[in-house]
Amino acid sequence: MILSDRDIKKAMDEGRITIDPLFPDSIQPASVDLHLGADFLIFRTDEHTAIDPKEPLDDMMDEVTISDHKQFVIHPGQFALGMIYEITGVADDMVGRLEGKSSIGRMGLIIHATAGYLDPGNKLKMTLELHNVSNLPIKLYYKMPIAQM
Template identity: 45%
Template sequence: MILSDRDIKKYLEEGKLVIHPIDDPQKQIQPSSVDLRLGNSFLHFKVEGRAYIDPTQDSPQELMEIIEIEEGKPFFLRPGEFVLGTTIETVKLPDDLVARVDGRSSLGRLGIIVHATAGYVDPGFCGQITLELSNINRVPVALYPGMRICQISFYKLSSPAETPYYKKAGSKYHNQKGPTASRLNIDFCKKEEK
């Protein structure tokens, strides 16, 4: 069951669901989702001189550089470019809700993709949402920190998760702040330790 705006507001009022800060509930709370806004930090791959990225060998965190955008200034996402962005809002899910992040259709119509594959948010997750931004248009698109960039919808589970994200061993992104690079290499490090 997808939560309606009425249920989203109820969950927020009761503190079961946390989305902070919501500056303009009238604008951000939609009929069955909440619009989240773009933060001002981006992670960009430094790939000059690299033939490929090997997640068993490379630490993606070390292959990325942070770009901070001043208030009121745009970040230009070039055609074919991929960067990690973040939401302004921190989201905290209860153990009985799962969430899905999708791009806003208005940005999709400009060729902006908000997530490559990771639109799913586990029950018990807490943190800012990392966005996998890419531009499939043929011209750069200006993105402004503070603009509504994506929407998050919520699905009620049949029962609370037995092991929510914050209790799961190996949860690599719990309490993340800002755009967070892939930590896939940690999975391979753990295999080598065994």
């Protein structure tokens, strides 16, 4: 079941949905806007010729951190892991569904490949699986609206 804004606010008041911090005007008619965090992981393509699912990915990736004064540029075809700025949580009998904002999709940025669910009872910063499918680089800014739950 998808909740209306009224039901989202009620569930938040009851502690069944957590969004921390909650930005002003984030609650939409049937979702809550979520924002881009500061930390990214990108593959070191100059050192590796393939991804081996039997090996840890951490050894193949570099960390990148942005701030209010430094954007992250994701290039055409590039893949990066990012984080949602907010801590999100749902009750044991609920599931959160992460979706990209339509304005982000129109730029050619996909925000998740497979991990679009916040499991029941979880409370965490959700991971973004960012992929630029456009022909141009896309600039991403710290705390910009990027997703909806």
